[in-house]
Amino acid sequence: MKRVAVFTSGGDAPGMNACIRAVVRGAVYHGVEVFGIRRGYNGMINGDIFPMTSHSVSNIVQRGGTILKSARSKEFMTPEGRKKAYDQLMSHGIEGLIAVGGNGTFTGALKFFEEYQIPTVGAPGTIDNDLYGTDYTIGYDTAVNTALEAIDKIRDTADSHDRVFFIEVMGRDSGYIAIQSGIAGGAELVMVPEVLTPIPEVVETLKQGWSRSKSSSIIIVAEGDVEGNAVVLAEQIREQVGVDIDMRVTTLGHIQRGGVPTAYDRILASRLGLGALEGLLEGQKNVMAGIVNNELIYTPFIDTIKLPKPINEDLLRMVRILSV
Amino acid sequence: MKRVAVFTSGGDAPGMNACIRAVVRGAVYHGVEVFGIRRGYNGMINGDIFPMTSHSVSNIVQRGGTILKSARSKEFMTPEGRKKAYDQLMSHGIEGLIAVGGNGTFTGALKFFEEYQIPTVGAPGTIDNDLYGTDYTIGYDTAVNTALEAIDKIRDTADSHDRVFFIEVMGRDSGYIAIQSGIAGGAELVMVPEVLTPIPEVVETLKQGWSRSKSSSIIIVAEGDVEGNAVVLAEQIREQVGVDIDMRVTTLGHIQRGGVPTAYDRILASRLGLGALEGLLEGQKNVMAGIVNNELIYTPFIDTIKLPKPINEDLLRMVRILSV
Amino acid sequence: MKRVAVFTSGGDAPGMNACIRAVVRGAVYHGVEVFGIRRGYNGMINGDIFPMTSHSVSNIVQRGGTILKSARSKEFMTPEGRKKAYDQLMSHGIEGLIAVGGNGTFTGALKFFEEYQIPTVGAPGTIDNDLYGTDYTIGYDTAVNTALEAIDKIRDTADSHDRVFFIEVMGRDSGYIAIQSGIAGGAELVMVPEVLTPIPEVVETLKQGWSRSKSSSIIIVAEGDVEGNAVVLAEQIREQVGVDIDMRVTTLGHIQRGGVPTAYDRILASRLGLGALEGLLEGQKNVMAGIVNNELIYTPFIDTIKLPKPINEDLLRMVRILSV
Amino acid sequence: MKRVAVFTSGGDAPGMNACIRAVVRGAVYHGVEVFGIRRGYNGMINGDIFPMTSHSVSNIVQRGGTILKSARSKEFMTPEGRKKAYDQLMSHGIEGLIAVGGNGTFTGALKFFEEYQIPTVGAPGTIDNDLYGTDYTIGYDTAVNTALEAIDKIRDTADSHDRVFFIEVMGRDSGYIAIQSGIAGGAELVMVPEVLTPIPEVVETLKQGWSRSKSSSIIIVAEGDVEGNAVVLAEQIREQVGVDIDMRVTTLGHIQRGGVPTAYDRILASRLGLGALEGLLEGQKNVMAGIVNNELIYTPFIDTIKLPKPINEDLLRMVRILSV
Numbered sequence A, B, C, D: 001m002k003r004v005a006v007f008t009s010g011g012d013a014p015g016m017n018a019c020i021r022a023v024v025r026g027a028v029y030h031g032v033e034v035f036g037i038r039r040g041y042n043g044m045i046n047g048d049i050f051p052m053t054s055h056s057v058s059n060i061v062q063r064g065g066t067i068l069k070s071a072r073s074k075e076f077m078t079p080e081g082r083k084k085a086y087d088q089l090m091s092h093g094i095e096g097l098i099a100v101g102g103n104g105t106f107t108g109a110l111k112f113f114e115e116y117q118i119p120t121v122g123a124p125g126t127i128d129n130d131l132y133g134t135d136y137t138i139g140y141d142t143a144v145n146t147a148l149e150a151i152d153k154i155r156d157t158a159d160s161h162d163r164v165f166f167i168e169v170m171g172r173d174s175g176y177i178a179i180q181s182g183i184a185g186g187a188e189l190v191m192v193p194e195v196l197t198p199i200p201e202v203v204e205t206l207k208q209g210w211s212r213s214k215s216s217s218i219i220i221v222a223e224g225d226v227e228g229n230a231v232v233l234a235e236q237i238r239e240q241v242g243v244d245i246d247m248r249v250t251t252l253g254h255i256q257r258g259g260v261p262t263a264y265d266r267i268l269a270s271r272l273g274l275g276a277l278e279g280l281l282e283g284q285k286n287v288m289a290g291i292v293n294n295e296l297i298y299t300p301f302i303d304t305i306k307l308p309k310p311i312n313e314d315l316l317r318m319v320r321i322l323s324v
Helices: A014-028 A039-044 A081-093 A104-115 A140-161 A176-184 A197-211 A230-241 A253-257 A262-282 A301-306 A313-322 B016-028 B040-045 B079-092 B102-118 B140-161 B177-184 B199-211 B230-241 B253-257 B263-281 B299-306 B311-320 C017-031 C042-048 C079-091 C103-116 C139-160 C176-184 C199-211 C230-241 C253-257 C263-281 C301-307 C312-323 D014-028 D042-047 D078-089 D104-114 D140-161 D176-185 D200-212 D231-240 D253-257 D263-281 D301-306 D312-323
Strands: A002-009 A033-037 A048-053 A096-101 A119-122 A164-169 A190-191 A215-222 A247-251 A289-294 A294-301 B003-008 B031-036 B049-052 B096-101 B120-124 B164-167 B189-190 B218-224 B249-253 B288-292 B295-300 C001-009 C034-038 C050-051 C096-101 C118-124 C164-170 C189-193 C217-222 C246-249 C289-294 C295-300 D003-008 D033-037 D049-052 D095-099 D120-124 D164-169 D189-191 D217-222 D249-251 D287-291 D294-299
Touching: A002 A014, A002 A039, A002 A081, A002 A262, A014 A033, A014 A096, A014 A262, A014 C312, A033 A039, A033 B288, A039 A081, A039 C217, A048 A081, A048 A176, A081 A104, A096 A104, A096 A262, A096 D189, A104 A301, A104 C017, A119 A262, A140 A164, A140 A215, A140 A230, A140 A253, A140 A262, A140 B253, A140 C263, A164 A176, A164 A230, A176 A190, A176 A215, A176 A313, A176 C263, A190 A197, A190 A313, A190 B263, A197 A215, A197 A230, A247 C164, A253 B140, A253 D200, A262 A289, A262 A294, A262 B263, A262 C312, A289 A301, A294 A301, A294 C189, A301 B164, A313 C017, A313 C139, A313 C263, B003 B016, B003 B040, B003 B079, B003 B263, B016 B031, B016 B096, B016 B263, B016 D312, B031 B040, B040 B079, B049 B079, B079 B102, B079 C176, B096 B102, B096 B263, B096 C199, B102 B120, B102 B299, B102 D312, B120 B164, B120 B263, B120 B299, B140 B164, B140 B177, B140 B253, B140 B263, B140 D263, B164 B230, B164 D120, B177 B189, B177 D263, B189 B199, B189 B311, B199 B218, B199 B230, B230 D200, B263 B295, B263 D140, B263 D176, B263 D312, B288 B299, B295 B299, B311 D014, B311 D263, C001 C017, C001 C263, C017 C034, C017 C096, C017 C263, C034 C042, C042 C079, C050 C253, C096 C103, C096 C263, C103 C118, C103 C301, C118 C263, C139 C176, C139 C217, C139 C253, C139 C263, C164 C176, C164 C230, C176 C189, C176 C217, C176 C312, C189 C199, C189 C312, C199 C230, C217 D033, C217 D312, C230 C246, C246 D253, C253 D140, C253 D249, C263 C289, C289 C301, C295 C301, D003 D014, D003 D042, D003 D253, D003 D263, D014 D033, D014 D095, D014 D263, D033 D042, D033 D287, D042 D078, D042 D120, D078 D104, D095 D104, D095 D263, D104 D120, D104 D301, D120 D263, D120 D301, D140 D164, D140 D217, D140 D253, D140 D263, D164 D231, D176 D189, D176 D217, D176 D312, D189 D312, D200 D231, D200 D249, D231 D249, D263 D287, D263 D294, D287 D301
Parallel strands: A002 A033, A002 A096, A096 A119, A119 A289, A164 A215, A164 A247, A190 A215, B003 B031, B003 B096, B096 B120, B120 B288, B164 B218, B164 B249, B189 B218, C001 C034, C001 C096, C096 C118, C118 C289, C164 C217, C164 C246, C189 C217, D003 D033, D003 D095, D095 D120, D120 D287, D164 D217, D164 D249, D189 D217
Antiparallel strands: A033 A048, A289 A294, B031 B049, B288 B295, C034 C050, C289 C295, D033 D049, D287 D294
């Protein structure tokens, strides 16, 4: 393989730039030409493709977002779109792809391979950590630390005013960010999509805390909790508590996607970018590079898409113990 | 005066602990006994009053929130409440008060003095910076930097996805946080309560940016902007823009109240805490200590409550120039 | 076992407080009485031992340092010292110990057990990550991120002035902090005690960088690098480079020990604190709780003390590739 | 004036990029062509001069360092160097200059004007805050906060081990960083070049602290303190204390120059950059733009170079009171 291209797709995640850098520098090291594609599959379709050198990725390892920009592409879901993308890649002589993104990205790559036999190796770039085939995804550690910093700040106010705070963190289908930021932030309770937390149990936990004269409480709610989002939850709980408490809701929102990546994310992204590139050069295709138990492994896209990634129930048990 | 007490009241603000520390250490230095009152006027009413020493305020200069806790007191608005408060102060032999808070706090202190002649000197503790009589209030610099860090993170995502972001910051009646975080964050537009920004002007600004191929835009909206909050605004603008743009809204919320205070806030809080105490000892009463043009001054509560604090229109002009 | 005690010993590390909290809350949860011992073995000797409750560890999960204080104890190395310590423990009815520290701490515990049969379970608290039996030690992730933030700042200056910077990080016998902060910080070279980097190779790397028009370079040096510390190294290299370059040396020093712990460290510390306590209650003794491949395991003290923990040579290879 | 150029010179300071951005955007707004010069006077001599547009300064407001790079120029101190610089400026049609730097920079500009009548307006870019004619210099607020974060981390260790720490901060001729970071960091003592602190007084302060059972102490020492640097000082004090204390020294070093600028520095830099540009366009020359008492003023270079900027002795008094 003499010429490869790299792109980022789906929601941006801190560490994507470190990953791009590792792909590009790895290619230079191995004597392979490397191109960048802007705005994911859209750029592939539109030919927004350009050669990259070692200099192209200078001084980006510490930046949030992605210098290649990202987008979700409706056109790539159509046969016409994929045809255009293929023609563009051919006109640039590109023989293999590195895709940094999540399940949507990998689903597209798989479809594309079936039709045009362009091999892709993926790197897991998403803050949600909900991809099977890697212990951590790129951006997750930074997102957890961003959520944690916010929780630390909010606790100052909760303590000063003896308040109950419901803090909604990201995670539509996954409680990973919620559970880690909750344990680290000393939350009284963490509510995640994977496990039902009945509202009476929440009420009971709050009441027990007050009986031990805890004056403030923090409850972390994952975006996609089945009981409803944080605002709805707080309202239901207020009704059932039956006493007048000072209860506030805050939704952390988009700040969780950005920011300077942590050391962990930069190193993970570097390992996975280099691993994806070297996998591609060694003949891997339609697999995602991941780190499981500190080892680099490749998991077929079909598994990362289909297989669930269960959360660690030990950690949920720990929330309960640590808030006694 | 041989015995004074300090309390925090209203919304908590980073730097309040540095202020309490300066009051307490200042009192020790001047050989005056000093007490702390918990939860503002509520603690005064309930007798939650305790002696403080130099050790009581060790290792708190860097902490957000307030170790004395804060609350808004309905009972202090009644004559019965104030009578109880007076009796409690008398039973502890307290001759003067240091109140760290905002206009509600100072209004209460003034009423209290009229009835019971207990002198209070105030220190301006509020993140909103909307108090006449001081260039900066305690907590404002930290709140601006917290908002700014959030804006920096969101810009990563805005740039990566070519989006328009509306970011709502605190400031019900005041655009101070909005304008400073907006200039520092490189916002395209800042919308504040003090100055009407007609929606067509917003639309025009966005269109001009696109015509100069700006791919992303950040618009900062103060909570209390007359045109409505950020969600409502974004909806109206989306309709008037008439093209399909990727527009998001995020509300920073309570994170702006907490956090480790900046150097500026710790020094300001220290100067004002010491200044309030020394003012009280020298016979000042019903005044707020403030820093104007780097000088410590005392402004009558009645003026801090009644007089408006205009925002610097030069700064609004600057937003416009810097986003060309 | 009805009564246990926890202490911290050796150099302090961020996350020690989260670990203490997990021990205490875990004990409360399991219905076991728990005591704190101040200043490590010194406090054991002097009887600085006090009962702890759930409240004792409120609001400490986010604090650096250790609320139990730490010290190195010469007296505990003597039979007389250990006798006093034993008597103190007996007088408080303490049947088992949780020791948060490093190899010196565990060596002491082992000796103590031989003489007095008091069982100890350890938790690895040291920023250096040089303990066999756990993938990460408590405080390591925070120390790496602290070093990284410093490197990010210094790179601003290095780039602005086209300079070569030698940055010395902690790690007397171990290159863990150096290698992780070096990769994450985009360093051109990382020099560690475990692997000799000949000076001519450093000179060559710098020259190659200049030939590719890299204007600035960052070289990370672990404290204990065999070639000498950063100041000495820089001097030798300056002589051998033979051209006039703007070269600076900075030693990060003690800032690496403190600070608010990262999410990773708080969770790790919580898991290990709880794991150490539950191990002790289940009859473990003279072992250290660790996390290897995401699983909690117990390793005999004798192994943590004697067995080397090799650094990942893949990571050293990666530094080279990523700086092309 | 139809064409101006901007450059940065001397040590880099956080906020320089925000200043460059304000100059460039201001020029675009006022319909004036604007050029950038790289590496200060060296780039002027070598013709490293290029046109800048609004896009050239996108997304730099938050970055430390300077995109125009900086250098100290020996050649510009010679008549030949200045002749070359003049010729280069003429060949690009540049009629006026904006210089972001300190006294060395302004001295050069003054000499240059005498010989070639090219008007320069300066903006104060130095972390030391030692320039007459402005209350704050660009970079100072960030440097103080960086020093403060380091002090906060070190205090964790000082408290955990009952240690005395001497922390050396930047400031060769000026105690500004020392005094502000010292007050904000809760230091027991601050030693500055402007005021002699006799060593016996330091010893006395430490002893008094111990007598009040302060277990740890932080002493901030400005680089240029007349008594010698922190290492020397600590040694002398250790001898005079006469008891065995655990005393450590740490030098913060170059981290104080870099980093993401604070809100204050970005706004200050924006105001001064725009103010310098508008001053130049209105006919100002050989003056530095500054903010004094919240007002933009212009001070002749000759005054900024010759007049001393005294530190606020009230702040030194405050250190003493706050550490009782």
